Amino acid sequence: MTAWRWIVAQTLAAAGGIWLGIWLFGTVTG
Amino acid sequence: MIGRVVGDARPSVRSVLGLLLSLAGVAAAITIVFLSMRRVMEIGGACAQGGPFVPIRPCPRGVAGLLVGGIWGGMILAFVYIAFAVRLRVPSLGGLLWPALFLSLGWNFLEYGVAPPSGDGLAWGWLICGVIFVLMGGVPLWIWVSVLRRKPSAAIAQIPRLLRPVAGVPTGTPRGDDGLASVLERLDTLHRSGALDASEYKAAKRRAIAGDR
Numbered sequence: 577m578t579a580w581r582w583i584v585a586q587t588l589a590a591a592g593g594i595w596l597g598i599w600l601f602g603t604v605t606g
Numbered sequence: 607m608i609g610r611v612v613g614d615a616r617p618s619v620r621s622v623l624g625l626l627l628s629l630a631g632v633a634a635a636i637t638i639v640f641l642s643m644r645r646v647m648e649i650g651g652a653c654a655q656g657g658p659f660v661p662i663r664p665c666p667r668g669v670a671g672l673l674v675g676g677i678w679g680g681m682i683l684a685f686v687y688i689a690f691a692v693r694l695r696v697p698s699l700g701g702l703l704w705p706a707l708f709l710s711l712g713w714n715f716l717e718y719g720v721a722p723p724s725g726d727g728l729a730w731g732w733l734i735c736g737v738i739f740v741l742m743g744g745v746p747l748w749i750w751v752s753v754l755r756r757k758p759s760a761a762i763a764q765i766p767r768l769l770r771p772v773a774g775v776p777t778g779t780p781r782g783d784d785g786l787a788s789v790l791e792r793l794d795t796l797h798r799s800g801a802l803d804a805s806e807y808k809a810a811k812r813r814a815i816a817g818d819r
Contacts (some may be wrong), residue, residue, distance in 0.1 A: 582696040586629055586632025590699065593630030604668035
């Protein structure tokens with residue numbers, strides 16, 4: 577796999593993690 | 607460099623999932639710490655719960671647990687992520703985690719320092735913390751970017767050698783050097799056989815050492 581594909585995959589994973597964090601925070605505190 | 611094939615030829619599904627899920631976990635943890643900190647700052651910057659005294663300002667629901675869980679979970683997952691990146695020998699975003707944490711928390715300090723929720727003037731304590739956090743996050747980010755601009759290959763698992771045994775990467779001779787050694791040997795053979803003259807040999811050797819193979 578080329579370097580840029582690894583970077584794109586990881587960027588998407590990080591974006592998913594941010595979404596998960598917002599959802600979890602809202603669920604626990606809301 | 608960016609289009610070059612990197613990492614193991616056939617990485618295991620488990621390693622790839624571990625890499626991506628641990629990174630998602632770190633991102634979630636940083637987000638949770640960021641949001642929890644804002645929630646506490648909105649009520650004045652401090653809260654307490656439990657213990658023998660009745661707290662004047664109780665913590666917002668769930669925030670204490672989220673903060674502790676986010677900090678510890680984030681640190682542990684960051685190590686797990688870096689270990690997977692080193693093992694797979696792929697470009698890692700590990701160098702961005704520290705700046706992401708400190709710049710986002712620094713932003714909270716600056717935002718609430720300029721306009722405190724209490725409504726009175728500037729909150730100098732928070733502004734000072736904000737400047738310190740932005741420096742703590744910004745300086746490493748600046749160094750990371752300038753290193754990458756000079757040497758893009760540094761993006762591949764930029765991990766201190768000390769951590770490599772933890773990540774299961776052999777210490778001693780890095781794997782990449784085997785490739786360089788064999789290229790140099792091949793060039794030497796071609797030079798000896800007369801296929802490359804002295805100037806061609808020197809130029810090819812320089813390129814090989816510079817990583818342009």
